[in-house]
Amino acid sequence: MTPEDVLGRLGAPLSLRRRIAYVGVAFLGLVGAALIGVLWATEPGLPARTQVSFAVLVAIGAGWAAFGGWAITRRTPLFARDRVVAGWLGLVAWTVFTVGSMVVAPAVPAWLIVLVALLGATAAANLTHAIRTRAALLRRKSELGG
Amino acid sequence: MSDELVVVRCQLGEREAFAELVTAWHGRVERYVGRMLGRADDDVVQEVWLAVVRGLPRLRQPDRFAPWLFAIARRAVMNRLRDAYAAPEPAAPDDQPDEASAVVDRELIAGALAALPAREREVLLLFHLEDLPLDACAQICAVPVGTVKSRLNRGRRLLREELLRKGYEA
Numbered sequence: 001m002t003p004e005d006v007l008g009r010l011g012a013p014l015s016l017r018r019r020i021a022y023v024g025v026a027f028l029g030l031v032g033a034a035l036i037g038v039l040w041a042t043e044p045g046l047p048a049r050t051q052v053s054f055a056v057l058v059a060i061g062a063g064w065a066a067f068g069g070w071a072i073t074r075r076t077p078l079f080a081r082d083r084v085v086a087g088w089l090g091l092v093a094w095t096v097f098t099v100g101s102m103v104v105a106p107a108v109p110a111w112l113i114v115l116v117a118l119l120g121a122t123a124a125a126n127l128t129h130a131i132r133t134r135a136a137l138l139r140r141k142s143e144l145g146g
Numbered sequence: 147m148s149d150e151l152v153v154v155r156c157q158l159g160e161r162e163a164f165a166e167l168v169t170a171w172h173g174r175v176e177r178y179v180g181r182m183l184g185r186a187d188d189d190v191v192q193e194v195w196l197a198v199v200r201g202l203p204r205l206r207q208p209d210r211f212a213p214w215l216f217a218i219a220r221r222a223v224m225n226r227l228r229d230a231y232a233a234p235e236p237a238a239p240d241d242q243p244d245e246a247s248a249v250v251d252r253e254l255i256a257g258a259l260a261a262l263p264a265r266e267r268e269v270l271l272l273f274h275l276e277d278l279p280l281d282a283c284a285q286i287c288a289v290p291v292g293t294v295k296s297r298l299n300r301g302r303r304l305l306r307e308e309l310l311r312k313g314y315e316a
Binding site for chain 1: 148150151154155156157158159161164165168169172176186188191192195196199200201202203208
C-alpha cells in the first residue's frame with residue numbers, strides 16, 4: 001500500500017463537495033421544519049388534519065436535519081476552516097429562522113422569544129469559538145515558519 | 147518542515163498538507179502494524195489513517211502527534227490481537243540488570259519480534275525501532291513509565307533468549 005493509495009481512500013472523508021451537500025441537506029431540513037413548526041405553534045384553531053400534516057412535515061424536515069448533522073459531525077472531520085464556515089452558516093440559519101418567524105407569526109409567545117434568543121446566543125458563541133481556534137492555529141503556523 | 151507545522155496545516159484544513167502528512171508517516175505506520183501483527187495488513191493501516199483524519203481536529207497538542215498517531219495504531223492493532231492482549235501479564239516486575247542491551251539491534255529485533263508476547267513486542271517496537279521516548283511509549287500504551295521500563299527489560303530478556311535460541315551469540 002503506497003501513500004497515494006491511502007490518500008485515494010481518504011478522498012471521501014476529505015471531500016469538500018460531500019460536506020457541502022451534507023450541510024445543504026441539514027440546512028434545508030432545519031429551516032423547513034423550523035418555519036412549519038413556528039407556523040403550527042402560532043396559528044390558533046388549526047383543523048386536526050392540518051396539524052397532522054404539519055407534524056409529518058416537521059418530522060421529515062427534522063429527520064433530514066438530523067441526518068445532515070450526524071453526517072457532517074460523525075462521518076466527516078470538520079477542520080478549523082470548516083468550523084468557521086459552519087459557524088457562519090449557523091448564524092445565517094438563525095437569522096433566516098428569526099426573520100421568518102417574525103414574518104409568519106402574528107403574535108410570538110414569550111417562550112419562543114426565549115428559545116430563539118438562546119439559539120442565537122449559541123450560534124454566535126459557536127462562531128466566535130471557531131474563529132478564535134482558527135486564529136490560534138494560524139498564529140502557531142506563523143510561529144513555526146509556515 | 148516540522149511535523150508540528152504539517153499537523154497544524156492539516157488542522158486548519160489545508161488539503162495539500164494531508165498528502166505531506168501521509169507521505170511522511172505512512173511508512174512508519176505500515177511498519178508498526180506489520181511488525182505487531184506479523185504480516186502486512188492494508189485494512190488496519192487504512193483504519194488507522196481514517197481514524198487519524200477524523201480525530202485530527204480534536205488533537206490538542208500538535209507537537210505530540212507521534213504518540214497520538216501510535217496510540218491510534220495501537221488501538222487498531224489491539225482489535226486484531228485481542229486474544230494476545232487478553233493473556234495475563236507476568237506479575238513480578240523484572241528489575242534484573244539489563245545484560246541484553248548489547249544485543250538490542252534494529253535488524254535483530256525486527257527479525258525475532260514475532261515470537262514475543264504482544265505487550266513486550268510493542269514497547270520494543272516503539273522504543274527501539276520508532277525511537278520514541280519513554281513517556282511517549284507510556285502515553286501510547288496507556289501505562290505508567292515504570293511499567294514501560296519493566297516491559298522493556300522483560301522484552302529484551304525474552305528477545306535475547308529468542309535470539310540465542312535461534313543461534314545468535316550475545
